[in-house]
Amino acid sequence: MKILELKNVNKIYDGSEVPVHAVRDVTLEFEEGEFAAIVGPSGSGKTTLLNLIGGLDMPTSGEIIIDGVNLAKLKPSHLIDFRLRNIGFVFQSYNLIPVLTARENVEFIMSLQKWPRKERDARTYELLKAVGLEERMNSRPSKLSGGQQQRVAVARALAPKPKFILADEPTANLDSKAASNLLEIMEKLNREEKITFIFSTHDPRVVKKARRVIALEDGRVFSDEKIQSVND
Amino acid sequence: MIPEISWKNIWRNKTRSLIVITAVTLGIISGVLLVGIMQGWVEQRIHDAIHNEVSHVQIHNAEYYDNEDILSTIDSLNKIISVLESDPEVKAWTERTKLTAIATTPWASTGLFIYGINPQKEKEVSEIYTKIVPNGGEYPDINKTGYILISDKTAEILQLKQYIITEPLIEKFRESRLPDNIVIKLDSIKGIRFRSPKEFKAILEKKLNWKELDMYGKLIMDSALDYRIRNRIQITLSDCNGNPVQGTFRLCGIYKTTNTGFDQASAFVNINELAELYGSDTPLVHEIAIMLHNAENIDNVKNKLSTVTDKNIVHTWKELAPDAAMMNDFMYMYYFIFIGIIMLALAFGIINTMLMAILERTKELGMLMAIGMNRKRIFSMIMLETIFLTSAGAVAGMLAGWVLVSMLGKTGIHFSSWGEGFEAIGYSANVYPVVTFDFFIFVIAMVVFTAVLSSIWPARKALKLNPVETLRTE
Numbered sequence: 001m002k003i004l005e006l007k008n009v010n011k012i013y014d015g016s017e018v019p020v021h022a023v024r025d026v027t028l029e030f031e032e033g034e035f036a037a038i039v040g041p042s043g044s045g046k047t048t049l050l051n052l053i054g055g056l057d058m059p060t061s062g063e064i065i066i067d068g069v070n071l072a073k074l075k076p077s078h079l080i081d082f083r084l085r086n087i088g089f090v091f092q093s094y095n096l097i098p099v100l101t102a103r104e105n106v107e108f109i110m111s112l113q114k115w116p117r118k119e120r121d122a123r124t125y126e127l128l129k130a131v132g133l134e135e136r137m138n139s140r141p142s143k144l145s146g147g148q149q150q151r152v153a154v155a156r157a158l159a160p161k162p163k164f165i166l167a168d169e170p171t172a173n174l175d176s177k178a179a180s181n182l183l184e185i186m187e188k189l190n191r192e193e194k195i196t197f198i199f200s201t202h203d204p205r206v207v208k209k210a211r212r213v214i215a216l217e218d219g220r221v222f223s224d225e226k227i228q229s230v231n232d
Numbered sequence: 233m234i235p236e237i238s239w240k241n242i243w244r245n246k247t248r249s250l251i252v253i254t255a256v257t258l259g260i261i262s263g264v265l266l267v268g269i270m271q272g273w274v275e276q277r278i279h280d281a282i283h284n285e286v287s288h289v290q291i292h293n294a295e296y297y298d299n300e301d302i303l304s305t306i307d308s309l310n311k312i313i314s315v316l317e318s319d320p321e322v323k324a325w326t327e328r329t330k331l332t333a334i335a336t337t338p339w340a341s342t343g344l345f346i347y348g349i350n351p352q353k354e355k356e357v358s359e360i361y362t363k364i365v366p367n368g369g370e371y372p373d374i375n376k377t378g379y380i381l382i383s384d385k386t387a388e389i390l391q392l393k394q395y396i397i398t399e400p401l402i403e404k405f406r407e408s409r410l411p412d413n414i415v416i417k418l419d420s421i422k423g424i425r426f427r428s429p430k431e432f433k434a435i436l437e438k439k440l441n442w443k444e445l446d447m448y449g450k451l452i453m454d455s456a457l458d459y460r461i462r463n464r465i466q467i468t469l470s471d472c473n474g475n476p477v478q479g480t481f482r483l484c485g486i487y488k489t490t491n492t493g494f495d496q497a498s499a500f501v502n503i504n505e506l507a508e509l510y511g512s513d514t515p516l517v518h519e520i521a522i523m524l525h526n527a528e529n530i531d532n533v534k535n536k537l538s539t540v541t542d543k544n545i546v547h548t549w550k551e552l553a554p555d556a557a558m559m560n561d562f563m564y565m566y567y568f569i570f571i572g573i574i575m576l577a578l579a580f581g582i583i584n585t586m587l588m589a590i591l592e593r594t595k596e597l598g599m600l601m602a603i604g605m606n607r608k609r610i611f612s613m614i615m616l617e618t619i620f621l622t623s624a625g626a627v628a629g630m631l632a633g634w635v636l637v638s639m640l641g642k643t644g645i646h647f648s649s650w651g652e653g654f655e656a657i658g659y660s661a662n663v664y665p666v667v668t669f670d671f672f673i674f675v676i677a678m679v680v681f682t683a684v685l686s687s688i689w690p691a692r693k694a695l696k697l698n699p700v701e702t703l704r705t706e
Contacts, residue, residue, distance in 0.1 A: 002329060028362075034371065049702050056602055056699050056700050056703075070366060077606060077607070080601070080605075080606045080607075081604065081606065082605055083602070083603070084604025084605075084606075085604070087604075088603075089603050091603055091703065093594065095596065095599040095703075097237065097596065097600075098244070098596070099237060099240035099241055099243075100237065100240070104233070104236075107233070108233060109604065111233040112604060112605060112609065117553075118501070157603075158602075168273045177375050196651070
C-alpha cells in the first residue's frame with residue numbers, strides 16, 4: 001500500500017545572494033513496510049529531502065502526499081498535529097529530553113496524543129524491551145551511552161505507531177558495534193511493526209542493510225534501486 | 233506530562249533557579265512584613281479609634297455638631313434610648329455631656345473638651361479605663377465625687393507631671409544593682425523637680441554618657457516620673473445662660489491612649505457633678521456613644537436611629553475617624569503598590585533567567601516542535617516553568633513571612649524613638665504586625681500574574697524558533 005508520494009518536488013533556498021537549488025524535481029513513492037536508505041555525498045540534499053517529507057520545511061514547488069493528504073494544503077497548526085500522529089523522527093544527535101527518563105521519553109509523544117495510561121505503559125515497556133533497554137528504563141539520557149540513547153530515540157519515534165519513521169543519519173555518532181546493534185533493532189521493528197523506515201546515510205553498513213537505496217546527487221535522484229533481500 | 237517537564241526543567245540549572253527562587257522568597261518576605269506592619273498599624277488605629285475615641289456609632293444634635301452650644305442637646309432622648317434598649321444589635325451605649333472648657337493649675341492652663349460621664353456605663357463603650365498609666369492614679373470611682381481624669385499629655389501641659397529623684401528612689405536604684413557611678417551622678421540631682429520630660433532628659437544627657445543613657449535612660453525616666461495625683465484642677469466653662477462658671481476637681485487618674493491629639497483634648501468628670509457646675513438639675517446629653525455586637529451591621533443601626541428624628545445626626549466611626557477609615561479602605565491599594573513594586577523588580581530577574589533557559593535549549597525546543605509539540609504546548613511549557621519558578625519562591629516567602637509576622641505579632645515591633653511622632657497622628661509606637669488570609673490570596677494572584685507576564689517574552693522567543701534551523705545547530 002502506497003503511504004508516501006513525492007511529485008516533482010523542488011526546494012530552492014533564495015535567502016543568500018545565490019539561490020541554492022537543494023532538491024530538484026524529485027518524484028518518489030514509498031510503500032508500507034519499506035526499509036529505504038537515501039544516500040549521497042554531503043550537500044546532495046538528503047537532509048533537505050527528509051525535512052520536506054517530514055513537513056518541517058515546505059517545497060518551493062511540487063507535492064508531498066502522505067496517506068492521501070497533501071501537506072501543502074494543511075494549515076501550520078494542522079501540519080504539526082499531522083506530524084505528531086503520522087511521522088516519527090530519529091535525529092543524528094538523539095535529541096532526547098534530558099530531564100526525562102528513558103521511559104518518560106518514550107511515553108512523551110503518546111502522552112501528547114492522550115493515550116490512556118495503561119496502554120501507554122504497556123507500549124513503552126514493549127518498545128524498550130524490543131530495543132533491549134527495559135533494564136535501563138528509569139535512567140536519564142545522561143546515564144546512557146550514545147547507542148543506548150539512539151535506541152531510546154527509535155523507541156520514542158515508534159511509540160505512537162506512526163505511518164513511517166524518518167531517520168537523519170541515525171548511526172553517524174555511533175561506533176560500529178552500536179551502529180550495527182541499532183540497525184538490527186530497526187530492521188527487526190520494521191519487520192515486526194510493519195513500519196516504513198526512511199533514513200538518510202552515507203554509512204556503507206547502513207546502506208548494506210537497506211532494501212531500497214535512493215541515491216541523490218546535487219538534489220536529484222541519481223538512482224533508485226530496490227534490493228532483493230535473502231529473506232525475500 | 234507538560235507540567236512534569238516544566239517542573240523538571242527548572243532544576244536543570246539549580247544554582248540559577250535557586251538564585252531566582254531566593255530573590256522571590258526575600259521579595260515576598262519583605263512584602264509580607266511591610267504589609268503586616270502597615271496592616272498592624274491600621275488595625276490598631278481602627279481598634280483604638282473605636283474603643284477609645286468614637287465607638288461604633290455616635291449621636292449628636294445636628295446643631296451641636298455645628299456650634300457645640302450647651303443647649304443643643306440630643307432631641308427625643310427617651311425615644312432614642314428605647315430604640316437602643318430594644319435593638320439586639322446594640323451591645324452597649326452611654327450618654328455624655330460634652331463641653332468646651334479651660335483647665336487651669338497654678339502653673340498652666342489649657343483648652344479641652346470636658347466630658348461628663350457615667351464612669352460605670354462608660355467602661356462598656358470605651359477602653360479608657362484600661363489606659364491608666366503606671367503611677368497614674370486610678371479611673372474615677374462612681375461612688376466618689378469631685379474627681380477628674382486627664383491624659384498624660386494634659387498633665388504635661390498643666391505641669392502635673394514631674395520628674396524627681398527622691399531618696400527612696402536612690403535606695404531603690406542601689407538595690408536594683410544600678411552601677412554605683414550612675415547612682416552617684418543621680419544623687420547629685422536628688423530633690424530637684426523637673427516639670428517636663430524634655431527638661432529631665434536634658435539634665436540626664438549632661439550627667440550620663442550616651443552608653444549609660446542608652447542602657448538605663450528609660451528606666452531612670454520611668455522611675456523618676458511622678459504625677460501630682462489629687463492635685464486640684466480648676467475647670468472654667470459656660471453655664472446654660474452663657475455665663476462663665478468655675479469648679480474645682482481633684483486629679484484622680486492619668487490615662488494615655490495612642491492618640492495624643494485625642495488625649496490632649498479630652499478630660500472626664502462625673503456627669504452629675506458637671507451638671508451641678510453648669511446649673512442644671514438633670515445632665516444635658518450632647519453625645520450618645522454606641523458599641524455594636526457586630527460592626528458589619530453599622531449601617532442598619534445608623535438607619536434605625538436616623539429615623540427617630542431629623543433633628544439629630546448619627547455618625548458611624550468611619551465618619552468620625554475618617555483617617556482610620558481611609559487607611560482601612562486604602563489597604564488593598566497598599567497591597568497592590570507594595571507587592572506590585574516588588575513583583576515588578578523581580579519580573580526582570582525572572583525574564584532574564586527564562587531567556588537564558590530558552591537560549592540554552594534552542595535545539596531541544598526545535599526537536600519538540602519537529603516531533604509534534606504545537607505552539608500552545610510550547611507556550612504552556614514555558615509559562616508553567618515560569619510559574620513554578622516564581623511560585624516556589626513565593627510559597628517559601630509567604631511561609632517565612634507568615635512565621636515572621638506571627639512571631640512579631642506576639643512580641644511587637646517597638647519604634648520607641650519615633651513614638652511621639654506616631655502618637656501625634658494616632659498610631660502606636662508599638663506595632664503588632666498582622667496579615668490576613670485575603671492578603672495571601674492577593675499575593676498568590678499577583679505572583680501568578682507576574683509569572684504569566686514574565687513568561688510571555690521568553691515564550692514568544694521560543695515560538696519564533698524554526699525547527700529546521702535549530703536542529704542544525706550544534
